[in-house]
Amino acid sequence: MVEVLRKENLSDKNISETLNQKYFEIVKSNQTKNTTWRKVFGEKFLFSMILITTIGYGNVRPVSSWAKCFSIVYCMLGVPLNITLCSLISLQYRVALRKVVKKSDQLVNSKFIIAMSIVVYFVSFLTLIIFIPAIVFVVSEDWAYNEAIYYCFVTLSTIGFGDYVASIGSRYHSSRYYTLQVILMFIWLLLGVTFVAMSLNLISYLIGLQVLDKLDSKCVQRSIARREISEIYKYTVELNWQLAKRKPKVNILIFELFGGFY
Numbered sequence: 001m002v003e004v005l006r007k008e009n010l011s012d013k014n015i016s017e018t019l020n021q022k023y024f025e026i027v028k029s030n031q032t033k034n035t036t037w038r039k040v041f042g043e044k045f046l047f048s049m050i051l052i053t054t055i056g057y058g059n060v061r062p063v064s065s066w067a068k069c070f071s072i073v074y075c076m077l078g079v080p081l082n083i084t085l086c087s088l089i090s091l092q093y094r095v096a097l098r099k100v101v102k103k104s105d106q107l108v109n110s111k112f113i114i115a116m117s118i119v120v121y122f123v124s125f126l127t128l129i130i131f132i133p134a135i136v137f138v139v140s141e142d143w144a145y146n147e148a149i150y151y152c153f154v155t156l157s158t159i160g161f162g163d164y165v166a167s168i169g170s171r172y173h174s175s176r177y178y179t180l181q182v183i184l185m186f187i188w189l190l191l192g193v194t195f196v197a198m199s200l201n202l203i204s205y206l207i208g209l210q211v212l213d214k215l216d217s218k219c220v221q222r223s224i225a226r227r228e229i230s231e232i233y234k235y236t237v238e239l240n241w242q243l244a245k246r247k248p249k250v251n252i253l254i255f256e257l258f259g260g261f262y
Contacts, residue, residue, distance in 0.1 A: 042178060042182035046186070050160075051075055052082040054079060055155055055160035057161075057162040057165045058162040089191065089194040090197065093125075093195060129191065129192040130149060130156070134148035134152050141166055143164070151165075
């Protein structure tokens, strides 16, 4: 491109200004590429949901100073409320899990059956919030299935890299089911984020139990070893004392050995 501009008899300064202008035009067009959310309530609604769930893809972000300030205030109020709502939903998930475990224990008193019922519980919910929605994203976003699963997990775990973003863009605005799509997206985010958070907390709890159990066992072993060493030390002290009482006096031995020479 520089060679083409030089053929037009442009100076290096003019070439630099032209390239900078083209660069800023490209950047500006990329920034305003996905701005249909400004005109459609559904896009703004999902943007608000992404804010308070702390997913933060980064594809849409506030630009002006007042919008940034409003986003801070909105998140300070919305994030705690969202955490409270997710805690209530997570409580229902845990109640359902307890019922599954209790029912399995009543039917068949077997640890294996209880473990399998827990596995079925989590696989069922993972199918509902990850594997089935991934099929929907494959159809709607033209992604590979593994990419759709990756997007679902990154989104519901609130990592939100932003490399994959499912958008209900302008191609869906004229659809009669657009409102239904927005509602389903909202329900999926709310229930999915809550379930993944509950699952990760449960995994963290189980790992913590294993670590604490190993630490406790080591502490018990050290306590037993310390007690045994203390008993051995006491026995050694007592044995030395008994031997010391039976030891002949040095002066008597010296007198018996050398007394005849004096």
